[in-house]
Amino acid sequence: MKSAILPTFRFPQGTCIAQAQPHMGVPVTLSSPGRAVMTDLTHVRAATIAPDMGLNEARQTMIHQGVRLLFVVSEIPWMDGLITSTDLEGERPMQVINQRGIRYEDLTVADVMSPLGQLDAIDLDDLAHATVGKVVATLKHVGRRHMLVVQKGENGQGPRVRGVFSQTQIERQLGKSIDVIETAGNFAEIRVSLAA
Numbered sequence: 001m002k003s004a005i006l007p008t009f010r011f012p013q014g015t016c017i018a019q020a021q022p023h024m025g026v027p028v029t030l031s032s033p034g035r036a037v038m039t040d041l042t043h044v045r046a047a048t049i050a051p052d053m054g055l056n057e058a059r060q061t062m063i064h065q066g067v068r069l070l071f072v073v074s075e076i077p078w079m080d081g082l083i084t085s086t087d088l089e090g091e092r093p094m095q096v097i098n099q100r101g102i103r104y105e106d107l108t109v110a111d112v113m114s115p116l117g118q119l120d121a122i123d124l125d126d127l128a129h130a131t132v133g134k135v136v137a138t139l140k141h142v143g144r145r146h147m148l149v150v151q152k153g154e155n156g157q158g159p160r161v162r163g164v165f166s167q168t169q170i171e172r173q174l175g176k177s178i179d180v181i182e183t184a185g186n187f188a189e190i191r192v193s194l195a196a
Helices: 055-065 085-089 092-100 132-142 167-174 187-195
Strands: 038-040 069-072 081-084 121-123 146-151 160-166
Touching (some): 055 069, 081 085, 132 146, 132 167, 160 167
Parallel strands (some): 121 146
Antiparallel strands (some): 038 160, 069 081, 146 160
């Protein structure tokens, strides 16, 4: 008996690659659990870039990955910091260019990224009873489009970034704008302004 086969065909012009979309599930409201709008990095692979890559490469990586934030990683899985689209387009590149007398093309991710030691985050345990409304209020309070979520280390291991909150993702899931007004060009500037 001959095995049945599946029909095949040749690809037509204009064929695209499917883009991963987070599972939306139940509609989200401001009273939904905060974890409902967190991108869980145990389910979605983090978009990364090396600190010695140029800013143009960082921009292209963001475009290709469909993200506005890249984790800066010298050696996986340890994180050096992060870079956002705001860091690429904000004042920071111009400040570095003026300070060093170099061209934009000579800037690297390390020149404008926010180092790990200067990042603020939310503890995963604090999300246990938090709502989406509380997450939105926190983003508005710090004036950022992204916020990292950190899980405490276990069995002698250090903490790990477990998730990310993104204004764009939250707006998509809520079906409305949340109007976060950015207050600084990068996380380092936020930390300084909050300490003042």
